[in-house]
Amino acid sequence: xxxxxxxxxKSPWLSIYAWxxxxxxxxxxxxxxxxxxxxxxxxxxxxLYFVSYRFSHxxxxxxxxxxxxxxxxxxxxxxxxxGYVYLSLFTAFFIGNIRNTVGFYIMxxxxxxxxxxxxxxxxxxxxxxxxxxxxxIIISVIGTVLLPFNLYNWNRREKLEGQxxxxxxxxxxxxxxxxxxxxxxxxxxxxxxxxxxxxxxxDLAARLVEKDPQAAVMELKDIRQTASIAxxxxxxxxxxxxxxxxHDELVRIQQILDAAEMELTIVGDPNFDKVPTIVENVLxxxxxxxxxxxxxxxxxxxxxxxxxxxxxxxxxIIADNGVGLSAKKEKSxxxxxxxxxxxxxxxxxxxxxxxxxxxxxxxxxxxxxxxQKGSDQHD
Numbered sequence: 459x460x461x462x463x464x465x466x467x468k469s470p471w472l473s474i475y476a477w478x479x480x481x482x483x484x485x486x487x488x489x490x491x492x493x494x495x496x497x498x499x500x501x502x503x504x505x506l507y508f509v510s511y512r513f514s515h516x517x518x519x520x521x522x523x524x525x526x527x528x529x530x531x532x533x534x535x536x537x538x539x540x541g542y543v544y545l546s547l548f549t550a551f552f553i554g555n556i557r558n559t560v561g562f563y564i565m566x567x568x569x570x571x572x573x574x575x576x577x578x579x580x581x582x583x584x585x586x587x588x589x590x591x592x593x594x595i596i597i598s599v600i601g602t603v604l605l606p607f608n609l610y611n612w613n614r615r616e617k618l619e620g621q622x623x624x625x626x627x628x629x630x631x632x633x634x635x636x637x638x639x640x641x642x643x644x645x646x647x648x649x650x651x652x653x654x655x656x657x658x659x660x661d662l663a664a665r666l667v668e669k670d671p672q673a674a675v676m677e678l679k680d681i682r683q684t685a686s687i688a689x690x691x692x693x694x695x696x697x698x699x700x701x702x703x704x705h706d707e708l709v710r711i712q713q714i715l716d717a718a719e720m721e722l723t724i725v726g727d728p729n730f731d732k733v734p735t736i737v738e739n740v741l742x743x744x745x746x747x748x749x750x751x752x753x754x755x756x757x758x759x760x761x762x763x764x765x766x767x768x769x770x771x772x773x774x775i776i777a778d779n780g781v782g783l784s785a786k787k788e789k790s791x792x793x794x795x796x797x798x799x800x801x802x803x804x805x806x807x808x809x810x811x812x813x814x815x816x817x818x819x820x821x822x823x824x825x826x827x828x829x830q831k832g833s834d835q836h837d
Contacts, residue, residue: 496539499539500536500539500540503532503535503536503539504536506532507529507532507533507536507545510525510528510529510532511525511529511548511549511552513525514526514529514552515552522556522561523561523564523565526549526552526553526565526569527565527568529545529548529549529552530549530568530569530572530573532545533545533546533549533572533573533576534572534573534575534576537573537576537577537580538576538579538580538583540587541580541584541587541588541591543573543576543577543594543595543598543599544594544598546569546573546598546602547598547601547602547605549569550569550601550602550605550606551605551606551609553565553566553569553606554605554606554607554608554609554610554613555609555610555613556610557613557617562606562610566606566607566610569602569606570602570603573598573599573602574599577595577599652684652685652687652688652691653688655684656681656684656685656688659677659680659681659684660681662677663677663678663681703738703742704728704729704730704738704741704742704745704765705728705729706742707742707745707746708724708728708745708763710746711745711746711749711763714749714750714753715749715753715761718753719759720752720753720758720759720760720761721759721760721761722760722761722762722763723760723761723762723763724762724763724764724765725762725763725764725765726764726765726766727765727767728765730765730767730772731767733772736804736805737772737805737823740801740802740804740805740807740823741772741774741821741823743798743801744774744798744801744802744809744821745763745774745776745821747797747798748776748798748819748821749761749776751795752776752778752780752817755780756778756779756780756781756816756817757780757781758778758779758780758781758816759779760778760779761776761777761778762775762776762777762778763775763776763777764776764777767825768825769825770824770825771822771823771824771825772822772823772825773820773821773822774820774821775818775819775820775821776818776819776821777814777816777817777818777819778816778817779815779816780816780817781816782813782816782817783811783813783817795809795811798821802821802823805823806823806824807821807822807823807824808821808822808823809821810822
């Protein structure tokens with residue numbers, strides 16, 4: 459949740475700077491009056507505005523509209539008494555963050571009407587107070603008209619993007635769940651009957667060892683044959699499982715980077731030799747996660763992905779020209795990098811992160827592991 463004084467969400471210090479400027483500026487107009495009573499009234503009204511602005515940020519439902527209405531009245535009073543129209547910009551900013559569509563348009567229309575009405579009335583009441591600052595007043599009116607609408611659309615777009623991201627994650631979870639269910643059904647259908655048969659024949663063979671050794675040997679041969687058939691069916695099932703190929707993942711990565719207006723350079727051949735399914739799946743998932751992190755956090759314009767293979771290891775290097783991890787205020791070691799490390803540890807892989815005019819991720823997997831796992835699949 460944003461702080462009440464937040465004007466620029468990604469720059470709290472700039473927000474504080476804006477508040478200081480617009481808090482000091484009223485005193486130029488207030489102390490310009492010679493009357494002590496007017497000075498007291500002006501400062502009191504200004505303090506009331508800040509109190510109401512804070513309460514409007516902390517309130518919910520109907521109380522929000524009450525406090526915003528109170529801010530509008532203060533804006534009108536400051537405009538007519540001191541020619542100070544600039545508090546309307548803060549009210550406009552808050553109105554732009556109202557999520558309810560009907561409430562937004564009602565408060566938006568009222569705020570524009572009150573602000574412009576007060577300015578027009580001020581020109582009739584004391585033109586000498588308004589005429590010297592006419593150019594600032596015009597800018598304030600433009601900001602009052604455009605700022606809420608732009609903020610409202612920006613918030614709606616951000617909300618829709620969040621909902622879309624949540625929907626994608628949900629679909630991904632459901633796809634994984636459905637895939638697991640399918641694998642479970644296939645394994646049950648493939649192995650359930652045969653394992654039950656092996657268990658029954660094992661019990662029978664144990665009873666026949668002393669009574670009829672020849673029959674026991676026959677049962678053991680049947681057990682061996684049944685186990686061989688079950689192993690063959692499991693291999694066929696694993697072979698039919700969906701594999702995420704590196705070159706297929708690169709197509710999706712290219713689409714992501716094109717959408718982010720980032721340039722992709724590929725060095726080397728992504729088609730590694732004799733890579734088992736599980737290793738290629740892990741490498742593909744790590745590659746996708748790395749690119750997603752670059753798009754979200756790097757603020758860069760170029761990405762280079764290098765594929766290399768030697769007799770000892772497989773290697774993927776992902777480099778960007780962004781700001782680097784040390785320049786980010788948030789914690790760099792997020793769930794994404796930790797997830798990549800956990801996946802790589804499953805296949806005895808390794809992830810190293812360095813900074814060289816950006817961020818460089820070096821992913822390595824020992825070849826000995828891939829050969830061993832690959833030979834296990836073909837035994």
